[in-house]
Amino acid sequence: MWAWRQPFIPCCYPIIYKKNVNMRGLFLLLLLLAATGQDHSAQTKKQGSPATAGGADRYDKLKVDTNYRFMSMESIGAYFSERLQELKRLKETGAGVNVDSVYHEYGFDLNRCRIKYLERNAKDMHNFRHLLYLTQDSRLEHGRLQALFNTYPESVRKTPLGEQVFRNLNRAENTLEKPKIARLLEYEFKSVNGNAFRIGEVRNPYILIDFWASWCGPCIMENRGLLELYGAMDTSVVRVIGVSLDVDAGKWKNVIARERYPWTNVADLKGWESPIAKLLQINGIPLKLLVDKDLNLVKYNPDVPYLRKKFTK
Numbered sequence: 001m002w003a004w005r006q007p008f009i010p011c012c013y014p015i016i017y018k019k020n021v022n023m024r025g026l027f028l029l030l031l032l033l034a035a036t037g038q039d040h041s042a043q044t045k046k047q048g049s050p051a052t053a054g055g056a057d058r059y060d061k062l063k064v065d066t067n068y069r070f071m072s073m074e075s076i077g078a079y080f081s082e083r084l085q086e087l088k089r090l091k092e093t094g095a096g097v098n099v100d101s102v103y104h105e106y107g108f109d110l111n112r113c114r115i116k117y118l119e120r121n122a123k124d125m126h127n128f129r130h131l132l133y134l135t136q137d138s139r140l141e142h143g144r145l146q147a148l149f150n151t152y153p154e155s156v157r158k159t160p161l162g163e164q165v166f167r168n169l170n171r172a173e174n175t176l177e178k179p180k181i182a183r184l185l186e187y188e189f190k191s192v193n194g195n196a197f198r199i200g201e202v203r204n205p206y207i208l209i210d211f212w213a214s215w216c217g218p219c220i221m222e223n224r225g226l227l228e229l230y231g232a233m234d235t236s237v238v239r240v241i242g243v244s245l246d247v248d249a250g251k252w253k254n255v256i257a258r259e260r261y262p263w264t265n266v267a268d269l270k271g272w273e274s275p276i277a278k279l280l281q282i283n284g285i286p287l288k289l290l291v292d293k294d295l296n297l298v299k300y301n302p303d304v305p306y307l308r309k310k311f312t313k
Helices: 002-019 023-047 050-062 073-092 100-120 125-134 142-150 160-169 178-186 217-230 249-259 275-279 304-311
Strands: 188-191 196-198 206-212 238-244 264-267 287-292 297-300
Touching (some): 100 142, 100 217, 125 160, 142 160, 206 217, 217 249, 217 304
Parallel strands (some): 206 238
Antiparallel strands (some): 188 196, 188 264, 206 287
16 A cells, blocks of 8 residues: 555645645545555564465464374374475475474474383384484483383393494493594595595695485485585585585585585495495495594584584684
């Protein structure tokens, strides 16, 4: 209405004014109505359209209930898959909700649900293998994972899988030896273009090294959160390097192109047999290492809130 009233009032005012001085009041009333219409329009824009509000309501309903008692690990996976699909549909409708910002949170909630399920079903040896993945998520409570591990009988804890879980739980995350970091930085990877690349050539004060793979769903989920943050990060201070544990160059490059990762991506295409994976005893991904130019491990598995606080401009 304001777009219509604005040109209308000035052209009418001289006519009204000449015919009757008392019409000044009418003119002032029209001005008041126009201003009110403008304020109402601004308020509507601020609150959002009904479609946007509806989208937000739908998003609220999709928030994860981590207290739900799932009947199996498979049902947990199905539950989260359904919500991810609905989030994607919600994004496609243009409902005004930035769903990419919650993808990495879903991964954390998924693992919290897994822990609760394992705590209720600790006697089910079939589920013990899930504990290995959970020990890779640094956001989870270490003491809680340790207590869960201790509930299993020694015959299970002494298996090769149990010993790996034990190593993960007792890994000296904050004291990764400098010689190992030095070897990581000196190792020759190949870039997407096939050029030789050594992480040690980077001159930024900090380097965020992201170990991932194209077949790793949680990796891609976490990196969507990093991707959203990346534009606000001070890249003169921190350099992000993606190190893939892929063996298939085509699949690796396809995911990089599809997800539009703007940071440097390298690989040796040896998968778990990579000398670096063995050197650092990497047995699960996603895994991120934040190191500095003095070869110190600054943070093991830093999450998006940590990176936002430390590196945003």
